[in-house]
Amino acid sequence: MTDPEAHEHTHEDAWRAILTGKARGLQLTRKLVGWIPAGPRCKLCLAPLKPPGSVLLKIVGFGPSRLNRRLCRACFRAVEKNPGGAEIELSFLFADIRGSTSLAEHIPAQEYSKLISRFYGKAAEVVDKQDGLVDKFVGDEVVALFVPGFVDGNPAEKAIEAARGLLRETGNDGGDPWIPVGAGVHTGIAYVGRVGEGDACDFTAVGDAANLTARLASSAAAGEILVSSSAAHAAELDTDGLESRTLELRGREGAVDAWVATAETLAVSPAEE
Structure with a gap:
């Protein structure tokens, strides 16, 4: 008789191996297809x-999925057939448009829609470039995940680099931005995997780490990246000359320490490069 609890642990272990880049089958597939010239690639294989x-x-089932542009058909089917996930450490990037309510009030709806679409497009580009996954676009906000198994390098460093890239692409680098954006980056433990039931399922990350990152982003002014102390440590951020803030974030009991980075802030200490 199969032990349901043992089966669940086996399932979770399999997910953890994938999410941390230690799944042997996935490693082999990556080696086999990695030599093929390409632009965008499936974030898993x-x-x-x-x-x-x-x-x-x-012809062998690795074409792009029509339901998720960041995964191939084979990997998307595998995710669909294997509900669940695992708790792992990863890095989050949340980026918000500052003053979006006022902006929408003062320009035509169609013009506002084009502006949001342009913001989404730039966000997707910089996140993809840093090996991140765009988790979702919600109104005036983008949410991105930097999962160890999908990132070539340091996930926290990549998240900060993506935030810097987004500020540059939107003009929030000391000039006159075409849209004002602030961001938050945090590294912590979250449950990553297929969340939901039936047709309401998605590959995402949930937990306190995601909530904290959202609060950081909402506290960042235009042109700022609020980097939590854990993300700064994980990315080996050079904090010399950076402003430090102790934040009382809405919905949280304790204060949160963060560093204020900008589009031109070095992500890694020069001594570590």
């Missing part, structure tokens, strides 16, 4: 998602 590379693999 590295299969090319656009021609010419995708043409070679489409």
